[in-house]
Amino acid sequence: EVQLAESGGGLVQPGGSLRLSCAASGFTSSSYAMSWVRQAPGKGLEWVSVIFSGSGGSTYYADSVKGRFTISRDNSKNTLFLQMNSLRAEDTAVYYCARNFRYFDYWGQGTLVTVSS
Amino acid sequence: QSALTQPASVSGSPGQSITISCTGTSSDVGSYNYVSWYQQHPGKAPKLMIYDVTNRPSGVSNRFSGSKSGNTASLTISGLQAEDEADYYCSSYISSSRVFGGGTKLTVL
Numbered sequence: 001e002v003q004l005a006e007s008g009g010g011l012v013q014p015g016g017s018l019r020l021s022c023a024a025s026g027f028t029s030s031s032y033a034m035s036w037v038r039q040a041p042g043k044g045l046e047w048v049s050v051i052f053s054g055s056g057g058s059t060y061y062a063d064s065v066k067g068r069f070t071i072s073r074d075n076s077k078n079t080l081f082l083q084m085n086s087l088r089a090e091d092t093a094v095y096y097c098a099r100n101f102r103y104f105d106y107w108g109q110g111t112l113v114t115v116s117s
Numbered sequence: 118q119s120a121l122t123q124p125a126s127v128s129g130s131p132g133q134s135i136t137i138s139c140t141g142t143s144s145d146v147g148s149y150n151y152v153s154w155y156q157q158h159p160g161k162a163p164k165l166m167i168y169d170v171t172n173r174p175s176g177v178s179n180r181f182s183g184s185k186s187g188n189t190a191s192l193t194i195s196g197l198q199a200e201d202e203a204d205y206y207c208s209s210y211i212s213s214s215r216v217f218g219g220g221t222k223l224t225v226l
Binding site for chain 1: 153162168216
């Protein structure tokens with residue numbers, strides 16, 4: 001059974017950093033593109049970043065996080081990461097990881113990130 | 118990376134059919150047959166309902182169907198049931214990125 005489990009969310013001050021993790025099970029995540037998608041409280045879904053499969057694993061980011069967030073993966077641990085730096089109040093959201101084809105077929109339960117002083 | 122345009126809300130009575138539109142541009146919806154739709158109940162993760170415009174994943178009711186014309190995709194739910202009440206989001210593939218619609222709240226009267 002395919003499962004994704006995010007962790008690492010919490011309360012952080014503006015300008016701070018946080019690292020989210022997404023543990024995959026039931027499939028080999030390195031063989032798939034994986035994305036982070038976020039949802040601000042009461043708002044819609046926003047795609048954040050994708051890392052593609054294969055050697056090198058190309059990465060892409062939404063303009064809103066480019067230069068501040070870094071997506072990566074540890075294939076030995078079947079785990080996806082999102083390093084978030086220079087956090088802003090508008091980054092407050094539930095962050096989901098999702099397996100990514102031309103669509104998102106499996107999603108985790110999400111982890112809440114709150115940026116506030 | 119502008120969001121796709123969806124109506125904020127739609128409603129229907131049990132047994133009726135409703136359609137949710139998703140309007141993009143010739144750079145996203147109009148360029149690819151890779152529109153997907155997601156259902157999200159409060160406090161839950163999104164669930165894939167339609168992919169590649171018209172395809173249903175295993176386990177999704179055949180009451181859900183998708184279509185596309187030009188830059189606009191649509192999700193139709195027939196035989197509305199109380200459990201269909203949720204938020205619905207469309208998404209389009211755009212090569213190296215993805216874009217979502219703003220979401221539509223479906224109310225079953």
